[in-house]
Amino acid sequence: MESIILIGFMGAGKSSVGKALSTELNIQFLDTDHIIERETNLSIPQIFELYGEGHFRKLEADVLKKVISQDQVISTGGGIVELEMNRQFLAQHSHTIFLKTNLQTIFKRLETDQSRPLWNQSYVKRLELFNKRQMYYEEAANIVVQTDYLSIENTVNKILSQLKL
Template identity: 40%
Template sequence: MKAIYLIGFMGSGKSSVLRLVAEKMAIPGLDTDQQIEQTTRQTIPEIFKSQGETVFREKETDTLMKMPKTDAVVATGGGIVESEVNRSWLKENVFVVYLHTSLAEIERRLGKDESRPLWKKHDKTALYERRMEKYRQTADSLIKTDGKSPEQVAEEIYQLIRKENTDMLGI
C-alpha cells in the first residue's frame, strides 16, 4: 500500500491525527519535523534561529526524500509544500491527504504559540493564503477538520484509505 502523507497548515492536526491513523491501520507513523529534530539534535525553532529558514527547508527536503513510500503514515511540516521538488515527490510517490483547516480555527488552536517560528514572525493570513493552493494541488484528497476531534478526522482518513484500496483492487 502507498504510504499516506498528511499535509496542511500548522495547527491543522497532522501530528495528532498521525498517531491515531497509524494505530488504526497498524502501520508505522512518522513525522518529518521529528525526524529533522532527531537528525540535527536541534528543535525546529533552534534551526530557524541559528541557521535560517532556507537551511531548514533544505533539511526538510532531504528528510522527505528518505521517508517511506509504502506502508506508513507520515505527518509533514506545514511548509513542506513550499518547495516544488517536495510537491512533485509527494504527488509521484505517496497518497497525500490535505487536512484543511480554516484560518480562524488555526488561530483558535494555536493562539500565541511561541514554538512555531513562522506563526509569530509572518503575516499569518498571507502565509495561509499562499499555501492553500499548493496544498490543494498536491493532495489526492481533502478532509475538513474544523469542529472535528482528531479521532473523527482519523476515522475519515481510515475510511477513505479503505475505500481507495478497495477501488484500486476492483472490489
C-alpha cells in the same frame, strides 16, 4: 499499501491525526519535524535562527525522500509544500492527504504556541502565509479532508473511507 502522508497548515492536526491513524492501521508513525530535530540535535526554532528557513526546507526535502516507504503514516511540517519539488513529489504519491483547516480554527489552536517561528509574526504575515500555502496544499494533495468540526477519531474515519481501507 504505500505510505500515507499528511500535509496541511501548522495546527491542522497532522501529528495528532497521524498518530491515531497509524494506531488504527497498526503501522508506524513518523513526523518529519521530529526526525529533523533528532538528526540535527536542534529544535526547529534553533534551526531557523541559526541557519534560516532555506536550510530547514532543504533538510525537510531530504527527510521526505528518505522516509517514503511502505506501510507508515507520515506527518509533515506545514511548510513542506514551500518547495515546488516537494509539491511535485507529494502529488505523485497517491496517498497524500491535505488536512484542510480554516484560519479561525488555526488561530484558536495556536494562540499560546510560541514554538513556531513562522507563526510568531504579525497577523498580516500569518494571513499571507496561510493563503499562499492553501494553493500549494491543494496542488500537492490527492485527498482533501476538512477538519474544522471533526474530532480526531472522525477525521481518521473520514481518511480511511476516502482511502477505501
